[in-house]
Amino acid sequence: MMTIQNNLLNIKEQIQNLAISAKREPNEISLLAVSKTKPVSDILEAYHAGQRFFGESYAQEAAEKITEIRSRGITDIEWHFIGPVQANKTRIIAEHFDVVESLDRARIAKRLNDQRPPLMPDLRVFIQINISREPQKSGVSFEELPELLAYIGEMCPRLKIAGLMGIAENVSDKSEVIPQFQALKDTFDRISRQYRELTVLSMGMTNDMAEAIACGSTEVRIGTAIFGARQYHV
Ligand SMILES: *Cc1c(COP(=O)(O)O)cnc(C)c1O
Numbered sequence: 373m374m375t376i377q378n379n380l381l382n383i384k385e386q387i388q389n390l391a392i393s394a395k396r397e398p399n400e401i402s403l404l405a406v407s408k409t410k411p412v413s414d415i416l417e418a419y420h421a422g423q424r425f426f427g428e429s430y431a432q433e434a435a436e437k438i439t440e441i442r443s444r445g446i447t448d449i450e451w452h453f454i455g456p457v458q459a460n461k462t463r464i465i466a467e468h469f470d471v472v473e474s475l476d477r478a479r480i481a482k483r484l485n486d487q488r489p490p491l492m493p494d495l496r497v498f499i500q501i502n503i504s505r506e507p508q509k510s511g512v513s514f515e516e517l518p519e520l521l522a523y524i525g526e527m528c529p530r531l532k533i534a535g536l537m538g539i540a541e542n543v544s545d546k547s548e549v550i551p552q553f554q555a556l557k558d559t560f561d562r563i564s565r566q567y568r569e570l571t572v573l574s575m576g577m578t579n580d581m582a583e584a585i586a587c588g589s590t591e592v593r594i595g596t597a598i599f600g601a602r603q604y605h606v
Contacts, residue, residue, distance in 0.1 A: 376414060377421040379598045380405070387592065390585040401585060404452055404574070406595030409602045412437050416446075418598065424448060427473070427593050429455030435468045454537070454593060456510050463487045466495060473498040473537040473574055473593075476512045478523045485528035497524070498535035498574055501559070503552040506541060514559060521567065535572030535591070536560050540580050549580050553587035560588070 383403060391398040407415050408429040415426060415437065426449055428434035438451055452471040462483040465472060475481055475497045488495050499520060502511030512520050524531055538556040540549035553575055560573045576584025576592035584592060595602065 374600075376417040376598060380418060380421050380423055383594055383597055386581070387585065390582055394586045396585070396588075400590055402572075402591045404454075404591055404593045405598050406454065406577075406593050407437075407599060408433070408455070408595065409604065410599045412440050414599050415441065416444075419446065419449065425450050425452065427452045427454040427595075429453075431455070431458075431461035431464045431468075435464050438468050457484075459483060467492075469495070471496040471498065471534065473535070474500045474510060475531075476500045476502075476510055476520070478520060478527075481520070481524050481528050481531060485530045488530040494530050494532045496534040497531045498537040498572060499533065500537045500539075501556060503538035503556050503575075504541035509539065511538070514555065517559065517563070521563070533567055533570050535570060535574055536563070537574040539577070540575070540583075542579070546580055546583055549583050550587060553580075553584050553589070557588040 387401050387403060388398040391401055402425060404425045404427045405418050405423050406427040428451065450470045451468065452473050453465050453469045454473045457465060457472065457474055457480050459480065462480060466484050466487040467489055472484060472495060484495055499517060500511040501517060502509050502513055521533060524533055536556060540552045543549065556575055557573065564570045572591050573589055574591040574593060575589045578594055578596040581592050
């Protein structure tokens with residue numbers, strides 16, 4: 373039977389092999405375990421197998437799980453918010469998360485900045501770029517990125533710009549995602565020279581992890597391959 377622990381070992385071995393094939397250092401690629409829709413017991417199983425970085429997409433669900441896990445005395449998990457950020461959820465996100473990977477609008481940045489509790493460390497943010505240029509997808513365009521970065525730098529002292537994030541188009545021919553990942557990597561290389569704290573390039577999911585690592589990803593966000601398929605109750 374595949375357990376979460378076995379799945380984590382498999383994924384880490386795949387990351388290592390993909391890094392070596394790309395002539396990269398395996399330890400420069402971190403693994404974000406995407407636990408959205410999954411119960412606390414699954415998160416704890418991954419935690420006890422050594423996993424410390426978790427990604428969640430639904431603010432209310434995540435806040436409940438984070439609170440429960442902290443109440444058990446577990447305080448060394450780093451929580452990343454990776455879903456679309458609605459304005460009415462910024463407070464709950466600012467109060468519970470260490471990193472927001474899906475920031476794509478000035479108005480949301482300002483709300484997160486203003487609602488970050490004073491006693492918590494600055495909120496690390498990644499800017500999500502719409503690398504597939506599909507109109508229905510989240511993310512700022514490449515063209516609008518400089519303006520958003522400048523706004524955050526000037527207006528949001530409680531936010532630290534720490535990375536870029538992209539979601540490739542969901543296509544059956546995986547070679548089609550490579551130009552999308554390459555464009556994000558090029559932008560990352562350029563922008564990170566100017567923003568010294570921008571060090572993370574978050575790209576790659578269960579189905580396109582190999583292409584993302586070949587293109588320079590430093591963080592892959594993996595859900596299905598660790599926790600199994602998700603079931604949505606609508
Ligand atoms: C759900 C999700 C993932 C994980 O997807 P899998 O295909 O299950 O690995 C990664 N990134 C984002 C932004 C997601 O919403």
